[in-house]
Amino acid sequence: MTTTGERLLEVRELVKHFPVKSGVLISREVDQVKAVDGVDLEIAAGETLGLVGESGSGKSTLGRAILQLIDPTSGSVRFEGRELVGLRQRELRPLRREMQMIFQDPHASLNPRKRVGQIVGSPLKLNGLASGAELKRRVEELLDRVGLSPEHYERFPHEFSGGQRQRIGIARAIALKPKLIVADEPVSALDVSIQAQIVNLLDDLQDDLGMAYLFVAHDIGVVRHISDRIAVMHDGKIVEQGGADQVCERPRDPYTKKLLAAVPIPDPREARERLAGRG
Amino acid sequence: MSAQAPLLDVRDLAVSFTTEEGAVQAADGVSFELRAGEVLAVVGESGSGKSVTAATLMGLTRGPNATISGTAVFEGTELVAASDEELQRIRGNRMAMVFQDPLSSLDPVYRVADQIVEQIRAHRDTDKEEARERAIELMEAVGIPDAVGRADAYPHEFSGGMRQRVMIAMALSLDPALLIADEPTTALDVTIQAQIIDLLRELNRSRELAVLLITHDIGVVAEIADRVAVMYGGRIVEYGTAEEIFYDPQHPYTWGLLGSLTRIDRPRPQRLPQIPGMPPSLIAPPEGCHFRPRCPHAFDRCVEVPGLEARLPAAPGHLDRCWLEPERKSELQKTSPLRGPG
Numbered sequence: 001m002t003t004t005g006e007r008l009l010e011v012r013e014l015v016k017h018f019p020v021k022s023g024v025l026i027s028r029e030v031d032q033v034k035a036v037d038g039v040d041l042e043i044a045a046g047e048t049l050g051l052v053g054e055s056g057s058g059k060s061t062l063g064r065a066i067l068q069l070i071d072p073t074s075g076s077v078r079f080e081g082r083e084l085v086g087l088r089q090r091e092l093r094p095l096r097r098e099m100q101m102i103f104q105d106p107h108a109s110l111n112p113r114k115r116v117g118q119i120v121g122s123p124l125k126l127n128g129l130a131s132g133a134e135l136k137r138r139v140e141e142l143l144d145r146v147g148l149s150p151e152h153y154e155r156f157p158h159e160f161s162g163g164q165r166q167r168i169g170i171a172r173a174i175a176l177k178p179k180l181i182v183a184d185e186p187v188s189a190l191d192v193s194i195q196a197q198i199v200n201l202l203d204d205l206q207d208d209l210g211m212a213y214l215f216v217a218h219d220i221g222v223v224r225h226i227s228d229r230i231a232v233m234h235d236g237k238i239v240e241q242g243g244a245d246q247v248c249e250r251p252r253d254p255y256t257k258k259l260l261a262a263v264p265i266p267d268p269r270e271a272r273e274r275l276a277g278r279g
Numbered sequence: 280m281s282a283q284a285p286l287l288d289v290r291d292l293a294v295s296f297t298t299e300e301g302a303v304q305a306a307d308g309v310s311f312e313l314r315a316g317e318v319l320a321v322v323g324e325s326g327s328g329k330s331v332t333a334a335t336l337m338g339l340t341r342g343p344n345a346t347i348s349g350t351a352v353f354e355g356t357e358l359v360a361a362s363d364e365e366l367q368r369i370r371g372n373r374m375a376m377v378f379q380d381p382l383s384s385l386d387p388v389y390r391v392a393d394q395i396v397e398q399i400r401a402h403r404d405t406d407k408e409e410a411r412e413r414a415i416e417l418m419e420a421v422g423i424p425d426a427v428g429r430a431d432a433y434p435h436e437f438s439g440g441m442r443q444r445v446m447i448a449m450a451l452s453l454d455p456a457l458l459i460a461d462e463p464t465t466a467l468d469v470t471i472q473a474q475i476i477d478l479l480r481e482l483n484r485s486r487e488l489a490v491l492l493i494t495h496d497i498g499v500v501a502e503i504a505d506r507v508a509v510m511y512g513g514r515i516v517e518y519g520t521a522e523e524i525f526y527d528p529q530h531p532y533t534w535g536l537l538g539s540l541t542r543i544d545r546p547r548p549q550r551l552p553q554i555p556g557m558p559p560s561l562i563a564p565p566e567g568c569h570f571r572p573r574c575p576h577a578f579d580r581c582v583e584v585p586g587l588e589a590r591l592p593a594a595p596g597h598l599d600r601c602w603l604e605p606e607r608k609s610e611l612q613k614t615s616p617l618r619g620p621g
Contacts, residue, residue, distance in 0.1 A: 054468035161557055191324035191495065196539035196553035203550065218468065221541035225551060248543050262473035264498030265544050266537065268521045271501045275477070 008179055008212050009043040009066070014075035016058075016065045035061040036072070037236030045179065048206065048213040050227030050244065052220050054259070058236040063182045063216045067099055068092055079180070097127060100173040104185035107165055110157040116143070116168055117153035123175040142171040146201060163194035167201070174205060182214045187222060199226055220263055224248045232256045285312035286456060286489050287336070292349035292359070294328075294335050301562045305331040307513045309349070310587060313506075315456065316487040318479075320500040320521075322536075323510035326558050329493045332510070333459050335359075336491075337376050338366040354456065372402050375450035379462040381442035385434040391445050392418070392430035399452045417448040422478055440471035447478065451486075458482075461493040476502050497536060501525060509533050512559045512569030515587055519597035529590065529599040529608060532570045535617035552617055568600065576603060576611055 016036040019029040035058040043049045053059040065072045068084050077084045079095060087095075103109040110119055121139040124130045130138050140150040146167040157165055166186060173181055183202070187195040199222060206213065217223050223230060224244045231241040232253065240253035251257045265271050292309040295302050306328040313319045323329040334340045336351055336358055351358040354373060356365065370376075378384050386394060395414035399405060405413070411430070418426035421444040434442055443463060450458055460479065464472035480503055482488050494500060500507055500521065507524040509517040509532065517530040528534055538552035556573040559565055565572050567582035574581070585600040603611070612618055 054470065163557065191558070192497070193324060193535060193539055193554040194557070196551040197555075199541075199551055200553055219541075220469075221543050224543060225541040225547050245547070258470060260543060262470040263543055264473075264476075264496065264502050266498045266501045266525065266540055266542065267544070268501045268504075268525050270544060275480070275502060 006045045007042055008045045008047075008080060009041075009214075010076075010078040011039055011041045011066060012076040012078075014039045014062070014065060014077060015073045016061055016070065017073045034058075034236045036065055038075070039233075039236075039238055041231055041238060041241065043180065043212050043214060046206070046210045046212055047229070048215055048227045050223035050230040051214060051216045051233060052218065052223045052230060052259070053233035054218055057233045059216050059218075059233045060184050062233065063101075063184050063214060066214065067101060067182055069101070097123075097176045098178050099180045099182070100176065100178040102166075102169050102173050102181060102183040102186045104189055107157065107162070109169055110165060112157055114156075115153065116148075116155050116157065116160075119157070119168060120171045120175060123172060127176065129176070138175075139171075142175055145174070145205070146171045147197075161194075162190050163197060166190065166198055170198075170201065170205070174209060174211075177209060178211055180212045180214065182216065184216045185218065186215075188217060188219060195222065202226065220248065220259060232259065286315045286317075287313040287351065287353045287491070289332075289336070289351045290349055292332065292335065292351060293347070294331050294340055295346045296340075297344040297346075298562075303561045304513050304564065305561060306335065308587065309510075309515055311508050311515065311518060313457070313489055313491055315489055316483070317505045318483055318490040318492060318503050319506045319508065320492045320494060320504035321508045321510055322494055322497055322500050324495055324558060326512070326561060327510040328513040329495075329510045330461055333376070333461050333491060333493045337370055337374070337459060338363070368402075371398060371450075371455075372453045373455050374457045374459065375453070375455040376459040376461065377443070377446045377450050377463050379465050381439065381446045381466075382434060384446055385442060387434055390431045390433060391437070395445075395449050395452055398449050402453050413452065414448070417451055418445070420451070421445075421448045421482075422474070423448070438471075439467050440474060443467065443471075443475055444478065447475075447482070451482070451488075454486075455488070457489045457491065459491045459493070462495065463492070464499060465495070472499070479503060497540060509536065512564055513561055514569060514600060515598075516570065516601070517599040518587065519594065523594060523597040527591075527594075527597070529597065529605070530570075530601045531574050531576050531603075531611075531615070531617055534612065534615055535573075538615075538618040554617060568602070575616055578602070 014036055015038055017032040017034050020031040020033060021027045022030040039062055051059050064070045066077055072085050117139050120142050121135050124135055124138055143150055143152055148167050187198050190198060215223060215226055227244045230244050230247040231238045234255045240247060240256045251260055265274060290310050292306060294306040295304045309332050321329045331340060335347060347359055349359060356369060392411060392414045395417060396410040399410040399413055415426050415430050423429060423441060423444050464475050476499060479490060483490055504521045507521055508515045511532045517533050528537060535554035539554060554573055559569045567584055571577045571581045580602045585602050587598045587600050589595045589598050591597055591605050
């Protein structure tokens with residue numbers, strides 16, 4: 001376990017452009033989508049950085065570019081001081097153990113033909129960390145840790161509800177005790193009562209295991225709850241970054257202000273006052 | 280029809296579907312009133328029965344595998360027993376609906392103004408030019424900039440928020456008394472959601488349009504609803520004015536729904552209050568109150584289904600389905616794990 005405070009991840013001037021191509025026979029690049037356009041950010045060990053933005057802001061692309069799941073166009077991503085951009089797959093592999101991902105749609109990210117035990121155990125097995133009875137014991141421990149029961153070992157993903165599937169995805173992500181988890185909209189497909197369960201689970205796991213989170217989401221309320229710091233992304237750029245309460249209570253950037261003003265307040269009297277001002 | 284009669288009066292509506300796994304009781308004992316010019320929000324999570332209720336009013340759940348009972352009287356016509364032809368006349372005309380995903384509700388190969396024109400001419404005897412003028416007027420009314428210039432664009436040339444505006448324009452084209460909006464902002468970004476909510480509020484006021492809003496988002500409810508029905512497991516568990524539901528919630532599920540929200544206007548709690556467990560299966564629901572297995576305050580009486588009744592002498596319009604005595608509830612609320620601080 002790393003101690004809180006040490007710099008774990010350092011992203012400098014990260015850029016990811018996607019080409020826009022045109023032409024039927026000879027495809028030419030006619031334009032570029034600047035999905036990530038010069039991003040700087042840092043994450044300390046054990047810390048949660050919330051990355052908030054609307055659709056098309058580039059937040060998901062940024063998460064994937066940090067994990068090298070897509071190749072950045074330029075810039076630097078350092079993990080524990082080591083440059084990731086430009087590494088070959090073979091060189092990245094040992095580092096992948098340290099950096100895991102949780103996806104929005106646990107249904108699409110779990111192999112429907114594999115049993116839960118195989119899904120959760122595969123990282124341990126592939127890395128040669130456990131096999132046979134030891135593997136089964138470790139997987140049952142993981143299932144218990146995320147609030148599932150050992151009897152779920154033999155079941156298939158489709159037998160589970162959305163919230164339980166997200167727990168399976170989380171169990172797989174923590175199997176190798178990573179130092180960083182990128183969680184891309186991990187609760188936005190879930191009902192609100194289940195959202196709270198998963199947010200609390202992620203909180204508890206961080207307390208126990210000490211990993212850092214990059215929590216990517218569009219819901220600034222959820223992001224603020226779970227994050228130490230927040231970065232607000234808009235059109236490929238970080239427009240504001242700071243302490244979670246500071247960004248939500250004293251936003252400086254006009255876009256952050258607009259975003260916060262649009263969040264509905266579940267209080268009819270306060271809502272009425274705010275709406276009068278929204279115009 | 281007396282001046283006091285509600286625009287829509289739903290009594291004991293029940294909808295069940297036969298499936299391979301068994302009968303799904305999607306809605307059960309649903310009763311509510313919607314007055315002219317009022318906004319009623321039906322709020323609930325997936326599987327609560329909120330969308331099925333709305334779709335049933337529009338006649339969209341009719342089919343060989345569906346069993347529908349109860350009554351829903353809209354402007355004097357009973358909708359559950361109405362013939363398909365009768366419903367056809369009311370639908371789009373007096374009662375219109377917008378859905379969550381405007382892209383799949385618009386025809387991709389027709390220009391947007393033509394789709395509105397077609398809707399108008401299907402119900403009204405107007406010539407094309409007149410209907411087109413009306414379509415452009417409506418596009419302007421719902422805040423589509425440069426409506427004249429964009430009338431001949433195709434749906435894919437509009438953003439999600441603008442497509443939802445087109446859907447609303449189409450819904451308004453025959454000047455309905457009631458708009459049923461099923462998760463109209465769920466697919467939209469929060470800044471666009473705010474614009475659509477503002478538009479619905481404005482239409483509600485300027486046209487005295489009654490709105491039945493189906494949503495999972497209790498924040499949206501606070502911004503627009505006069506009255507709220509909270510649904511859980513196919514039943515309305517609490518019903519009252521927005522103020523009653525938000526400031527004096529009576530059903531433990533409502534406590535949990537309000538408690539588990541993250542609020543940017545409040546200091547954040549160490550931990551989010553959470554409702555334990557999972558929503559009920561509608562094929563084999565729990566006996567009695569459907570919330571019972573998840574409710575920390577359940578007691579022996581909860582194996583019977585509580586009626587949707589007024590239980591507070593001071594608030595005869597505030598109904599709930601919970602056996603707990605009101606005094607006991609105010610006591611419990613202070614410490615309930617469902618509520619959290621504040």
